[in-house]
Amino acid sequence: MRQKDLKISRVIISIIFLLFVAALFVDFRELIPTVWADWILFPQFVPSLVRFVTIPALAATGFFVILILTALFGRVYCSAICPLGILQDVVAWISKNLGLIKRYKFKKALNYLRYPVLVITVITLISGSLFLVNLLDPYSSFGRIFSDIIRPGIIAGNNGLAGLLERFDHYGLYRLNLELITWRTVLIPAITLALVVWLSLFFGRLYCNTICPVGTVLGLLSRVSLFRISMNADTCTRCGKCSFACKSNCINVKTLQVDTSRCVACYNCISVCPEKSIQYARPFNRSGNRAVTDTSKREFIGKTVLYVTALAGFSRTVLGQEEKERPAGKIPNKKNYPVSPPGSVSLVHFKDRCTACHLCVSVCPTHVLQPSFLEYGLLGMSQPHMNYSVEYCNFECTKCGEVCPTGAILPLTVEDKKLEQTGKVNFIKEKCIVFTDNTSCGACSEHCPTQAVKMVPYKGNLTIPETDTEICIGCGACEFACPVKPHTSIFVDGNAVHQVAKAPKIEELKVEEQEEFPF
Amino acid sequence: MKRRDFIRNSIGFGVLSGAALSMGRLDEVMAAENAALQLPYDFVAIKGGEAVEMFDKGIASLGGMKQFVKPNQTVVIKPNIGWDSAPERAANTNPQLVARIIEQCKMAGAKTVYVFDNSCAEESRCYKISGIEAAAKSAGATMVSGKSAGYYQAVTLPNGKRLKNAKVHELILESDVFINVPVLKNHGGSTLSVCMKNLMGVVWDREYWHSNDLHQCIADFAAYRKPDLNIVDAFRVLKRNGPRGVSVADVVTMKYQLIGKDIVALDTASAKVFGIDPKQVKHIGLAEQLGAGSSNIETMKVNRITMGA
Numbered sequence: 128m129r130q131k132d133l134k135i136s137r138v139i140i141s142i143i144f145l146l147f148v149a150a151l152f153v154d155f156r157e158l159i160p161t162v163w164a165d166w167i168l169f170p171q172f173v174p175s176l177v178r179f180v181t182i183p184a185l186a187a188t189g190f191f192v193i194l195i196l197t198a199l200f201g202r203v204y205c206s207a208i209c210p211l212g213i214l215q216d217v218v219a220w221i222s223k224n225l226g227l228i229k230r231y232k233f234k235k236a237l238n239y240l241r242y243p244v245l246v247i248t249v250i251t252l253i254s255g256s257l258f259l260v261n262l263l264d265p266y267s268s269f270g271r272i273f274s275d276i277i278r279p280g281i282i283a284g285n286n287g288l289a290g291l292l293e294r295f296d297h298y299g300l301y302r303l304n305l306e307l308i309t310w311r312t313v314l315i316p317a318i319t320l321a322l323v324v325w326l327s328l329f330f331g332r333l334y335c336n337t338i339c340p341v342g343t344v345l346g347l348l349s350r351v352s353l354f355r356i357s358m359n360a361d362t363c364t365r366c367g368k369c370s371f372a373c374k375s376n377c378i379n380v381k382t383l384q385v386d387t388s389r390c391v392a393c394y395n396c397i398s399v400c401p402e403k404s405i406q407y408a409r410p411f412n413r414s415g416n417r418a419v420t421d422t423s424k425r426e427f428i429g430k431t432v433l434y435v436t437a438l439a440g441f442s443r444t445v446l447g448q449e450e451k452e453r454p455a456g457k458i459p460n461k462k463n464y465p466v467s468p469p470g471s472v473s474l475v476h477f478k479d480r481c482t483a484c485h486l487c488v489s490v491c492p493t494h495v496l497q498p499s500f501l502e503y504g505l506l507g508m509s510q511p512h513m514n515y516s517v518e519y520c521n522f523e524c525t526k527c528g529e530v531c532p533t534g535a536i537l538p539l540t541v542e543d544k545k546l547e548q549t550g551k552v553n554f555i556k557e558k559c560i561v562f563t564d565n566t567s568c569g570a571c572s573e574h575c576p577t578q579a580v581k582m583v584p585y586k587g588n589l590t591i592p593e594t595d596t597e598i599c600i601g602c603g604a605c606e607f608a609c610p611v612k613p614h615t616s617i618f619v620d621g622n623a624v625h626q627v628a629k630a631p632k633i634e635e636l637k638v639e640e641q642e643e644f645p646f
Numbered sequence: 647m648k649r650r651d652f653i654r655n656s657i658g659f660g661v662l663s664g665a666a667l668s669m670g671r672l673d674e675v676m677a678a679e680n681a682a683l684q685l686p687y688d689f690v691a692i693k694g695g696e697a698v699e700m701f702d703k704g705i706a707s708l709g710g711m712k713q714f715v716k717p718n719q720t721v722v723i724k725p726n727i728g729w730d731s732a733p734e735r736a737a738n739t740n741p742q743l744v745a746r747i748i749e750q751c752k753m754a755g756a757k758t759v760y761v762f763d764n765s766c767a768e769e770s771r772c773y774k775i776s777g778i779e780a781a782a783k784s785a786g787a788t789m790v791s792g793k794s795a796g797y798y799q800a801v802t803l804p805n806g807k808r809l810k811n812a813k814v815h816e817l818i819l820e821s822d823v824f825i826n827v828p829v830l831k832n833h834g835g836s837t838l839s840v841c842m843k844n845l846m847g848v849v850w851d852r853e854y855w856h857s858n859d860l861h862q863c864i865a866d867f868a869a870y871r872k873p874d875l876n877i878v879d880a881f882r883v884l885k886r887n888g889p890r891g892v893s894v895a896d897v898v899t900m901k902y903q904l905i906g907k908d909i910v911a912l913d914t915a916s917a918k919v920f921g922i923d924p925k926q927v928k929h930i931g932l933a934e935q936l937g938a939g940s941s942n943i944e945t946m947k948v949n950r951i952t953m954g955a
Contacts, residue, residue, distance in 0.1 A: 141904035156769065191753060228803055284741075289794065289798055298760070298788055298789075298790040298791070301791030301793070301794040301797075301799075302791075302794040302796045303793075303794070304793070429692050486932065492768045508684070521730070521732060521767060522730075522767075523771070523775075524768075524771075558859055564859070565863055567837075567859075567860045568835050568836050568856045568859075568860055569833070569834040569835020569856075569860075570852075570853070570856045571837065572834040572891065573766070573833070573835055573890060574888065576764060576892070577892060581834070582834035582835060588837065588928060590835070606858055608853075608854045608856075612853075630895075631892050633892070633893050633895045634895070636885055636895060636896065636898060638885070639921070640899045641900075641919075641921075644693065644950045645921075645941050646914075646915050646917045646919075646944070
């Protein structure tokens with residue numbers, strides 16, 4: 128490939144990735160088959176890594192491919208594959224066209240920020256919490272932004288258009304419920320979006336080179352990658368155009384050195400160099416200066432060891448306390464555990480693997496899967512939970528497990544899903560409308576797919592719910608339908624470890640043949 | 647038309663029609679239109695055939711669909727599409743029957759036929775798995791969402807005892823002809839789900855009904871907006887675990903169908919077909935008290951058709 132073709136190739140590939148990943152998250156009409164998610168999200172670094180720990184299979188080796196790619200070609204992930212990185216490029220491109228920033232310039236790396244952020248993230252990860260990974264992982268952040276902010280925006284647009292069309296008796300588009308959006312679910316993605324947009328408007332790829340743990344990890348490899356950006360001292364006129372074009376602020380024209388740990392392989396510098404003296408090549412083929420060994424690498428390794436040993440034990444104790452502080456009793460109706468999605472095995476399995484990308488939230492057809500606030504505790508913030516106050520889990524649906532890129536929600540067959548008990552039903556008779564008002568209701572039983580909630584004779588013609596926790600699968604249909612609000616008279620308490628429910632008993636139905644009309 | 651004028655006119659029209667509706671005149675207007683309608687029978691009961699054949703015979707004996715649908719009218723058909731289960735489970739109306747009704751409406755000259763339900767499970771799955779979306783579309787109807795809050799308009803029910811206000815799907819308010827096509831089934835809360843219970847799927851806020859005397863609310867709404875025609879699908883009948891059912895073991899093939907205008911009479915006859923005393927279904931009596939129809943089917947002129955061997 129010719130050097131000048133590098134940039135256009137990168138731009139084309141990145142746009143394809145951005146569109147595909149974004150489409151997955153905003154597909155509110157269920158147009159994209161769930162199997163596509165496996166392919167589209169294969170190279171996303173953090174989900175793939177987490178998934179590999181859960182299921183060491185070929186489908187989970189995307190992170191390894193990225194590591195090899197980085198060792199060969201530098202941080203191509205950051206420019207061509209990472210959706211948050213590409214999103215920043217879009218913002219930076221707009222910024223440049225608006226004249227908000229005319230040129231970038233070389234700046235020193237903020238090592239005192241990027242390495243501690245990475246180290247602390249790794250430590251919390253090792254000690255069992257995904258909290259920081261979730262907060263900082265660029266793919267998951269992108270997912271949250273698109274699932275929680277952009278998708279509702281698109282639905283709002285759809286609703287506006289549908290409203291217009293219905294005036295002319297066209298019913299092809301229809302409106303969707305937007306009431307589920309609350310400040311709690313939007314808080315984290317909104318802050319992330321604001322930070323990312325602000326940084327990319329004025330500071331290029333500063334997010335990727337200070338905050339993003341993936342960027343920092345890949346940066347360690349890209350320092351020594353086979354292909355790197357380098358400058359030819361013989362032909363370079365030191366005009367500075369490459370440095371002005373570098374959104375990673377990593378080209379130092381004075382020393383003719385490129386900080387390849389921060390270079391995201393965008394190739395913008397190559398396309399602006401009038402002398403063709405900056406190129407992407409194997410270092411030992413270069414005719415220019417070889418960069419002097421950077422002491423910061425050694426410094427980093429030393430510091431890492433220090434941080435890990437010092438903080439590992441500390442964070443263990445902090446996290447141990449968090450487990451005990453489960454807010455039992457604070458939640459109305461004494462729910463002991465939140466309900467995690469079917470296929471998530473147990474709360475521990477789920478919390479240890481979910482990076483809160485919210486793809487399951489996006490694809491959930493009923494929207495019962497909602498970003499949590501404090502349901503899983505502070506460290507589980509924004510990992511999705513089953514919110515039965517807004518909807519209930521569709522009996523036949525297995526989409527969340529099909530799309531989950533990390534293995535936090537494992538795929539289930541429809542048969543297994545129908546027996547996976549995510550929680551158990553609790554009925555408080557004293558709160559039930561049949562008991563308090565002496566009027567018929569039955570909304571809970573009506574929605575129950577297994578008749579774990581069954582209406583049995585009560586007073587006169589009235590019927591009242593009776594529950595069977597053995598065949599209950601915890602889908603939340605009863606809780607959703609119960610008209611006693613906000614703290615329903617029937618509710619599901621989560622299973623800390625999911626169980627297998629018994630299949631509903633099927634008894635033979637005796638029928639009397641009617642010979643004549645009964646009237 | 648200028649955009650501003652369009653908006654102004656739309657608002658004006660909305661206020662006017664809203665005012666008209668709030669005075670409770672909708673039903674009177676509809677009734678006046680239908681006053682001239684003379685049917686040979688109070689209702690028709692058919693048994694022993696396939697759903698489509700039974701409908702063709704039954705509607706023909708009432709003088710054909712042209713009795714109910716005039717050329718160039720808009721028709722809304724409200725089947726039960728409450729659940730995402732296959733036709734064999736009998737939680738939803740038979741899709742072939744829905745398709746045949748649409749075809750008959752079209753043959754009678756209907757301009758547009760709309761089909762919708764405010765489903766209990768996720769809508770697109772209900773529409774698809776019930777088979778009704780595909781059958782209705784191939785018969786030439788327009789499927790409309792019942793999950794779109796924007797389609798529901800607030801109305802007042804001046805004669806309602808517990809249900810004083812409701813948000814009703816605009817197709818029910820605006821269409822010339824309203825055809826109600828319930829499936830007969832057991833119901834844990836309301837004892838039986840037939841014509842009147844099926845109307846819960848044309849309103850937005852069902853929860854209110856459940857928490858404010860379900861039977862009274864069902865009766866209140868039945869008295870407010872009587873369908874122009876009711877067709878009870880009792881070909882497959884969900885005998886227990888209703889309205890959703892757990893498996894096909896809950897279903898009995900009864901091969902019945904009832905067609906008529908009087909919603910109370912049809913629910914009464916349906917209870918008897920189901921095998922329970924109509925008095926056990928409380929909303930039948932309550933609706934009769936409100937003048938929604940008559941449960942005195944013994945004195946009615948009924949056409950009983952037996953098909954097959």
